[in-house]
Amino acid sequence: MSLLLRCVRPTGRLLLAGRSSSRTLCHQSDVPVDKVASKPGFTRKHHPSNFDRFILVWAKKYRSREEVPLTVSAKELDSARESARIRTCYIMIALTLAGCLVMAISGKKAAREKKSLSNRNLEQRAKLKAEAAASD
Structure with a gap:
């Protein structure tokens, strides 16, 4: 649920305080990185x-x-x-x-x-x- 709250912005703003608004749905830090593919x-x-x-x-x-x-x-x-x-x-x-x-x-x-x-x-x-x- 916390990942959903961090990613979904119904009004165009992030729901968590302290993060700046951007055009992406989720921040890159929220997306897991595949170690082998990188x-x-x-x-x-x-x-x-x-x-x-x-x-x-x-x-x-x-x-x-x-x-x-x-x-x-x-x-x-x-x-x-x-x-x-x-x-x-x-x-x-x-x-x-x-x-x-x-x-x-x-x-x-x-x-x-x-x-x-x-x-x-x-x-x-x-x-x-x-x-x-x-x-x-």
Whole structure:
């Protein structure tokens, strides 16, 4: 609870007296520091899964899945994930634009042929009424 009181400022001021106000949510002294990650020359290693290997190859970090080593630096994996995420977004944008184009063309074609949902609905209702009258 005391950590919460030190970090949360509902009015823009710190709740504990004696501390100056800053734009950060918590002071750096409140955040625990990882001793191993702060050593110079230390890089986190990650054992890539099959999907991570696919992402690394798709992001063109390696030529094939077999070339991906057993451990990859976390920075390299994050970079590959970012480029794959951006590439996926571009693909989704292109597919959305293609879908819009197809729908606009099909709508104009239906308008030229005088096909609309209201006409189709009226035809179905007339057909159902004719079937109901025939069955009586």
